[in-house]
Amino acid sequence: MAEFTMPSLGADMDEGMLSEWLVHPGDRVTRGDVIAVVETAKSAIEVECFDSGTVKALLVDEGTTVPVGTPLARIGTTAEARPAESRPAGRPPVESPPASTPLVRRLAEDRHVDLAAVHGSGPGGRITRADVEHAEPEPESAPAPEREKTAPTPRPAKPARSDNSTGERPAPGRVKSSPLARRLATELGVELSDVVGTGRGGTVRAEDVRSAAAAEGARRPVIPDAARAATARLMSRSKREIPHFYLSTTVDMAAALEWMHARNRELPLSARLVPAALTFKAVAMAARKVPELNGHWGDDGFVPAEEVRLGVAVSLRGGGLVAPALAHADTLSLPEVMAALKDLVARARGGRLRASQTADPSLTVTNLGDQGVEAVFGVIYPPQVALVGLGRIVERPVAVNGLLGVRPVLTATLSADHRAADGATGARLLTAMDRLLQQPEEL
């Protein structure tokens, strides 16, 4: 029997709100499955479990705030949990409804059977018609009125014509909602799954979204404010406790860009590299060469990190910052870095980071180049001891081999914790990064 506990999703997190269970007691889970959503001061985070087995009990109700480490669920780890559950490595399985045919889904709906709770006996665990017919209906359902077709009420439960009925049922896991409701939900920042639908068959309609938005506005402060406050707390602590020093260097990007453009000609449009992939990778490799800056400052002084977990500062649309981590950033290939960056930014802005992405980075990069500035002297994220700032790549007259030429250059800066390192250490990191960018094929 294993316990699933409230994870620590950041150095400054001491409690979290269990906002959503994505599993039910009796569900089979595999290590790496996302099984719950936890809301911290910064964002809602999908949390993976670390054990395989069967969910025995959920110990904490949705909406409850508990300290880090509190048991949230018990997972029965049976030996029979198939060891050769071969999933593609490194990619946690996405949670998906059990495989079933449209007929089975319709049958399940008619019989008020929750498909998620049905054990599939068909090939590949597929739920068959017989499985549904033998399953217990959900207790709270009242199946009787559904059958009366000729109800003379203003809202007939089911139109008699078959060509209308396919639109009656939502796909599993999808909120049934009108197009207008979906548009409004996006515009008003309302999560559709939180809205109670009052339309036919529980369809969420425009009016439901509007009232939910009104209620939400009254109930709780919006997340961006919480993120802003968290950023404020962390940055104040950093400036209070950390004696910062700053270094700056100018990197000639001509070689790196030329190599990147050549490489991009061979890559499909969706996989093309941007300069940030190269510079981030270069920072990660430089951090491995200068371990004195890759780690955390704790009560006992500096503790170097075992791997390079590159924090990526992402500004949120509503204000505030998060810095999710790219694990093993120094060993990822450039296309992998590129894909991981896209995923991180999208998830951070969507408020849906995974727990593995928020565990403490060992060094953070902030790239304000796309915002048009040439240099950024950042504030270190405690308990890290260094932050690399990247500016915009600009064309400047530069002396090259005794001649004046126009080159694309980048200002890279380092903010470092003087308790952990000195200027010479910092200089090694920046020069290592510069050297790597002059040999982009090594990246």
Place this chain on the structure above:
Amino acid sequence: MSTRTRPRAHPDDATTTYREALREGLREALTSDDRVFLMGEDVGRYGGCFGVSLGLLEEFGPERVRDTPLSESAFVGAGIGAALAGMRPVVEIMTVNFSLLALDQILNNAATLRHMSGGQLGVPLVIRMTTGAGRQLAAQHSHSLEGWYAHIPGLRVLAPATVDDARHVLAAALADPDPVLLFEHGSLYNAAGMLDPAVHDVDLDSAAVRREGADVTVVAYGGCVSKALEAAEALAEEGISAEVIDLRTLRPLDDATVVGSVRRTHRAVLVDEGWRSGSLSAEIESRICEQAFFDLDAPVERVCSAEVPIPYARRLEEAALPQPAGIVAAARRVVS
């Protein structure tokens, strides 16, 4: 026909019927333009199968009001020839069911000649015909096939629903340099109404908003407009405000009016006396989904004829056709 009436003694009297309004339109056209003539089965001596042309033979003579043999293909073809030669013929086909005998002339000649001649030839022909059910004339006289004609490029397809539109539609149709099909719903001939003295023409490019409303858009045309208005009245008593749009022109469709209305009401009920499958209402629903998908707050509902040959028995016929109660029920489904 027992309902045949003599020409009115006082044409300025504002109360008229749909039939009389059409006749006034014909009379005006025959009077104002020498090129205009009327031909078809029984339009002269008998006064028209539905009494529309009653008295016109006496007034304008056999050159201008011509009875034809019982051959739709022949007299529609003759009309096309006359139009090509510079006349402005008005051809009457008794019902849309019989127009299928002339479909070759309408589709392969009238609708295509402008295109095939590189714009050198035009067919300024107006074809009038009765459409629709509701009078126990059984399956061979009752169908609503105007949606088929609305499929054909090169034609303009009209379906006047009010006495004002019936009165003025012919002048507008004759002004069109290309073939125009005019569908007169059989149940409307006796419909009475006040002619609006301020109205002097029909805008053939625009649908008409017959009743304004905020909760649901009801789209109808021809014989179903009055049913939609009746339904809107009933809905108003329940506190549901329905906007009723009369398409008036079935080809080219006025998307802007329909879609604009749906963007405000977020719900639509489409009424079509044609069969549901492959119908004009299906086309309108498509356009709403294409152009206003993210404004829809409920699936679009359609009220169409049952997919059967229109029955003869009265109760069966009523059951097969769109009725106000069905429109009300559909509106409730999209609103509630």
